[in-house]
Amino acid sequence: MTGTAQSVSVEIFDTTLRDGAQTEGISYSVDDKLRIARKLDELGVRFIEGGWPGSNPKDALFFEQARTMPWSHAKIVAFGATRRASLKPADDASVRALVDAGTEVCAIFGKSSVLQVKEVLRTTLEENLKMIEETVAYLRGQGKRVIYDAEHFFDGYRLDATYALQTLQAAVKGGAETIVLCDTNGGSLPWQVEAAVTEVRARLGSAPVGIHAHDDTGCGVANSMAAVRAGARHVQGTINGYGERCGNANLCVVIPNLELKLNFRTLPSGALARLHEVARFVAEVANLAPNEHMAYVGDSAFAHKAGVHVAAMQRHPDAYQHIDPTVVGNEMRVVVSELSGRANVVSKASELGLQQVDAATGAKIVELIKAKEHEGFSFEAAEASVALLVRRITPGYQPLFTLLDYRGMVSRHGERSMAEATIKLSIGGHEVHTAAEGNGPVNAFDQALRKALQPLFPQVKDISLADYKVRILNSNLGTAAITRVLIDWHDGVRRWSTVGAGSNILDATWLALADGYEYSLTPQAVGAVAPNGLLSKGA
Structure with missing residues (x-):
């Protein structure tokens, strides 16, 4: 659907700085979080969840500094929980920290599952409903916009659908602007998500519905897409799919899927071309190696190795690509290996700026590559060595040393x-x-x-x-x-x-x-x- 008119928007809520920070091996500094937030704002996401100000000094400092910065597209969001049982919202330090964070928008989570209420909160089902409604109402009374995250919703819905829906209605009654259904344990499948979201929308009427998916079954992206198909218009996730355990829904895949496959508008016009840059920037700041095979933004996402594929690509650019890679800021590459044909080598030589490689020379280079890979070389991730190998077989080459x-x-x-x-x-x-x-x-x-x-x-x-x-x-x-x-x-x-x-x-x-x-x-x-x-x- 690339290039068709887009009329319906889906809000993108990025939680790379909060949920993504729970990735094993990630430890953001305050400066790291501010740098990533600026990059996300430039990309044009609607909401950036900065952290939990009531949980640690680092997140409190982030919100203090974020308040002094201009934001072009995004609203900075403070995250927290409903009040504790038996406390009033105003007496709960965690809830007060949300107010003190100084953000226009707050996201709070509450329990949707009977099991979670009884076994984790150790309170009554009635008290949990009050905790949800009163916390949302208190924050609204403090002038905050509230996004309500229904934690463990899909598990709770399967266990006791009536009660799970009552928790959502409590949030709506308190004044939440969006009800986000969370697959907190990441165990749901797309058809389950689509059916549940359809039912929720029928019960809640005009209240906007969102999705927050984890990837424990490898379905985080698919579940997010299924929710949108069922009417959700708010999607939460992280850049590169960072998050606890197996990660969250990967916005680097969700966003282009929504824009290019389902024809929804998620970012400002032209911003999609920055996605590759943002994915690598966040990986660099997080000090994690980029996933080169990630859909859309991985450096191998549009890399072609088989000689038959490359030959076909030379005839038509859509032969083995589902989109034009430049739409997401990526580019097509030719990989040279023992599986290569002459087309790979000639195409790679042109890509590297070496224009004097004819088919006969290409055939010689293919045989040389195959011989060297038999000796243990691998050129797929060593394009500089490929460039020199091509250069060395062309006339007039003189070694530097x-x-x-x-x-x-x-x-x-x-x-x-x-x-x-x-x-x-x-x-x-x-x-x-x-x-x-x-x-x-x-x-x-x-x-x-x-x-x-x-x-x-x-x-x-x-x-x-x-x-x-x-x-x-x-x-x-x-x-x-x-x-x-x-x-x-x-x-x-x-x-x-x-x-x-x-x-x-x-x-x-x-x-x-x-x-x-x-x-x-x-x-x-x-x-x-x-x-x-x-x-x-x-x-």
């Missing part, structure tokens, strides 16, 4: 260990011999190579190794196994990756190191590398 020999030594003196490497290179017809120490053999080789190159190439100082990965390919051979080394690089602007392989880990490391420096220091050999890590034409 040639290895004459190297030596490495690792020693230990008491509690101190050290490594030393010597490298002898031929650079421009001149022999250069350097030595360096490091905290390990890889670091020592890297330092020695830098020392050799920097007099002629001062930009070496800006090049950094971002990651160094080692994989043992045939572990049945023990210490004689083939080792593959993949190195990720950056220079503050660009990112690139190189690969080496061999039965000697230092030989494999040398190949990946040498490719990394040659790629960066020989601009005419390769195309530019965009800041998002994707290779593109035209430096």
Whole structure:
């Protein structure tokens, strides 16, 4: 449905900073949360749930600072719970913290399940209904807009549908503007969600309904879509699907599905093209590796490896893609591997800015790649090595430098260990011999190579190794196994990756190191590398 007129809106409520922060391995600072909130506001989501101000000082500080900042599209939301049993809302410190957070909008959760009320809250069903209605009414009396999250709704609905619906009616009676049905344990399936949302809408009349899905069955996105099909017009989720246990509904998939497949408007015009950028930004701030295979925004989402696919794509761009990747800010890539055909290589060469690769040369490169992958190389994640491999087989190639020999030594003196490497290179017809120490053999080789190159190439100082990965390919051979080394690089602007392989880990490391420096220091050999890590034409 791409390009058709959109008339119906679905509110996007982002909880990356609250529910997403419950991901194992994520610990946002206040500055992290503010940076992500700014990026989400630029994307154009309707609500940004900043945290629970009554639970910890960090979230309280976030709201204090957020109050002083301008927001273009989003409303910052404070999250909390209904009052505790036997307390008035005004006497509950957690409820007062919501008021003190200073946000226009609050989101509060209450129990929808008989089991949760009796076994977790240890109170009566009647008291729980009062807790919901009175807390919503109190916040409304304080001038707040209230979004009510019906926690454990779908489990509660299956257990006792009558009572689950009564809890929603209590929130409506208190003045909640939106009733959000939460699949808190993530165990529901799409047809169950669609049926329940249909029933809720029939019972609540005009009260807007939303969905908050977790992904414990792998159905977080599907359940969100099912709810919208049944009439929900408010969807909660997180960027990259972050969240406790298996995560929340992934907004990086929900949003384009709603916009491009169901024809709903979720973001300001043109904002969808920023989705790829936002997904990677949030992953970077969260200090988690991006999921490269994520639908729509993963770097592999529009990557083509099979030769038949690439050949078809050259004839028509829709042959093996369900949308134009630029719509979500992504791009099509060709992957070169032992499964490649000539079309892959010719297309990749063009993508990398190497225009003089005809079909015959492409066939030679395919055979070379297949031979090298048989030796243990893998070029799918090492496009800089692909660029150099193509360059080296084309006429007129001159290596930037040639290895004459190297030596490495690792020693230990008491509690101190050290490594030393010597490298002898031929650079421009001149022999250069350097030595360096490091905290390990890889670091020592890297330092020695830098020392050799920097007099002629001062930009070496800006090049950094971002990651160094080692994989043992045939572990049945023990210490004689083939080792593959993949190195990720950056220079503050660009990112690139190189690969080496061999039965000697230092030989494999040398190949990946040498490719990394040659790629960066020989601009005419390769195309530019965009800041998002994707290779593109035209430096």
